[in-house]
Amino acid sequence: MQDQPTAIELVDIVADFIRHHAMPQLQGHAAFHARVAANALDIVKRELEIAPKANAEEHGRLELLLERDGSLDELNRELCAEIERGEIGLESEELVDHLWKITLTKLAIDQPNYSGYVRALEEGSEA
C-alpha cells in the first residue's frame, strides 16, 4: 500500500497546475502542447479510476468466451485470431456484448466527450 496523496490525486493536481498556472504563461505551440499534455493526464487519471475493475471484468468474459486461461494480452490476441478466421462474429451475442463493453470502457477513459460515444450511451439506455 502506498502513501497519500494517491496517484489519481497527484495526476489531477499536475493537470490542474498545467491548465491554470503554466498554460496562461505560454504562447503559440507551447500553449497548445500544454493543453494536449493536460488532456493526456486526464486520460491517465480516468484510466487509474476505471481500468482495474474493467480489465478484470474483460479478462473474465474472455476466459468464458474462449474457454481457456491466459493473460489479458494473450486472450485478446486469441480473440482477434478467431474473429479473423471467421470462427466467431456478429452472430454471437456474447461477442457483440463483449465488444461493446470494452469499447465503451476505452471511450470512458480516452474520449468521454466524443460524439459517437455520447450517442452510443443514449442508444444503449433506450435499448
Next chain:
Amino acid sequence: MGAETNPFADALTGAVRRGISGATGIANLKRLSGGASQETWAFDATTAGAPIPLILRRAPGGTRVTEGRGSTAAGLETEAKLIQLAGAAGVAVPPVRLVLAEDDGVGHGFVMDRIEGETIARKILRDAEFADARPKLARQCGEMLARLHKIDKATLPPLRVSPASEEIDQYYKTYKTHDHPHPVFELAFRWLKDNAPPDATAMTLVHGDFRHGNLMIGPEGVRAVLDWELAHIGDPMEDLGWICVNSWRFGNIDNPVGGFGKREDLFAGYEAAGGGKVDPERVKFWEVLGTLKWGVMCTTMVMAFKAGDRSVERATIGRRSSETEVDLLRLLAPRKKG
C-alpha cells in the same frame, strides 16, 4: 523565411517569369505547411499591375517523393494534370499556372492560383460567415464528385488502381504491423472482406481524400477541391463514403456529410450532375472502411511515437483510435434497432 534568403527563390523567379505571362518576379514567399511528402508555399507573382496570388506545391527539398504517403501518393506532375482535367470537367479547383520542369531548378512541383477561403472544419461548421453556405454544401459536394468521377479514363495520367479488396489488404497490413490486438478492428476487417464489392465494380477516378481540410469553402459554398495527392482509380462510392465518416463531422453527428449535410442531399447532387445512381449500401461499405482507415492511421501515430517522434500530440492521437471503434460498432452492431 523571406524570399531573398530562400535557396530556390531565384530559380522560382526564373520559372515564374518564363511560365506566367506578365510576371516580372516574385514576392512574399512563405512556407505554409510541410508534410512528409509535400511542401506548400504561398507567394505573389509581381506584374506591371496587381500581383497574382499563387501557391507552390513542391516535393520536399525539391526531390522526388520517397517517404510518408509516398507509396500511395500520385506524384506532383500527376496531381497537376488531374487538377487541370478536373477544372475542365467543371470541378472547382485552383487553376494550374505552371508545372515545373527539370531545368527550372526548383524541383518537382507546380504553381497554382491561391484561392481565398476557409478549410478549417470548426470554422466552416460554426462561423456565421458560412451560415448560408452550410445547407448547400452536401449537394455541391455530390455535384463535384459526380463531375470528377465522370472524367474520361482515357485522358487520365497513370494512376494506382485500388479496388476495395486492395484497400482492405493495405490497411490490414498496416494494422498488423502495429502488433496490438484490436478485436473491433478485426471484426470490421472481417465484415469488409465478406461485404467487399467485386473488383470489377465501376472503376473511375477517385479523389481519395475528399473531406474537410481539402475543401476550400467561401460564404457561397465550395470554392475549390484541394490535395489530389491520394487520387487513384477505384470505386467512385469510396469518395461518398469517406466524407460521411463520423471523424469528419466534428460533433455534428446528425449531419453525416462533413457535419454540414444529409446523405440525401449528397446523393441528389451526385445523381443530378450525372454521376449515376448512388448505391447507399456501397457508400456504407466505404464509410465503414473509411472509419477503420482513420482508426488504423491513429495507431500508426503510436508507432511513430514509439519510434522516437516523442511529441505529446503524436502520443495522444493513439488514444483516439477508440473513437473509430465506437463508430464501427454503431455501424456494424447498433445497440438500438431500426
